[in-house]
Amino acid sequence: MAEISSIVILTGAGISAESGIDTFRDAGGLWEQHRVEDVATPEGFARDPDLVLGFYDLRRKALAGVQPNPAHEALARLDAEFSGELLIVTQNVDNLHERAGARRVLHMHGELKSALCTACEMRSPWDAAMSDRPPCPVCQAPSLRPDVVWFGEMPYQMDRIYSALRGADLFVSIGTSGAVYPAAGFVRDARELGVRTLELNLERSEGSHWFHESRQGRAGELVPTWVDEILGRG
Helix, strand or coil: CCCCCEEEEEECHHHHHCCCCCCCCCCCCEECCEEHHHHCCHHHHHHCHHHHHHHHHHHHHHHHHCCCCHHHHHHHHHHHHCCCEEEEEECCCCCHHHHHCCCCEEECCEEEEEEEECCCCCEEECCCCCCCCCCCCCCCCCCEEEEECCCCCCCCCHHHHHHHHHCCCEEEEECCCCCCCCHHHHHHHHHHCCCEEEEEECCCCCCHHHCCEEEECCHHHHHHHHHHHHHHCC
C-alpha cells in the first residue's frame, strides 16, 4: 500500500459503547428510555425544556463514571505518534477521546460539557446542571441549552471536515451505524475523491458496501491492531 500521509477518522456510538455509554437509539426507537423526538429535537426542547435539560444533566453527570477504552487509547496514541495530517471526527458528545489524550478531535454533533446560549449564541465550557436555569457566563441571560446538535440542526464544522476529506489518503469509520447523515455519506464522498476507505465495526454498517475493506469485531480489539499497522509502516 502507498505511504499514508493524511487520515480522516469518523467515530460513532460503537466506540464509546464499550465504555458503558448507551448507543443513540435502540430497536424500539428509544434513547435511555426516552423517545428520541422528545429529547433530541428543537421541537422537543420547545415543548418540554425541563425534560430535555434534565436528560442532558444526567448524561453529563454520568460521564464521570465512565473511562476511555482501548480503542480511544489507541487513537490517542495515533494522534501522538502519527507525523502526518490527522483529523478524528466524532459523532459522539462525550469527552472520551480527549480524556484518552487525543487532541486532533472535531465534535460534529457538539459536546455534553459545553453550553450554548440561545440569547447571545456564545458557547461556554459547562460541568454543572442546566435544569435550574443558570445564567449565561457571557450575557447573564438564563438561556442556556446543551451544545449538542439535535435532529433538524446542522452539524458543526462541515467545511473543515470536507476539506480534510479532500486531502486525505485514508478514511476510516469506527463504530458507526451508517444510518445518520451527513456522516453516513462521508465514505461515499471519500470514494468519489479517490480516498482509500476502511470500516472497523461490530457488524457491517448500512453503508458497508462503499468501503474498500470492512473488518468486524469489537472496537477495543480492532482499533489497536489497526493503529499498530499504521504506525509500523513508517
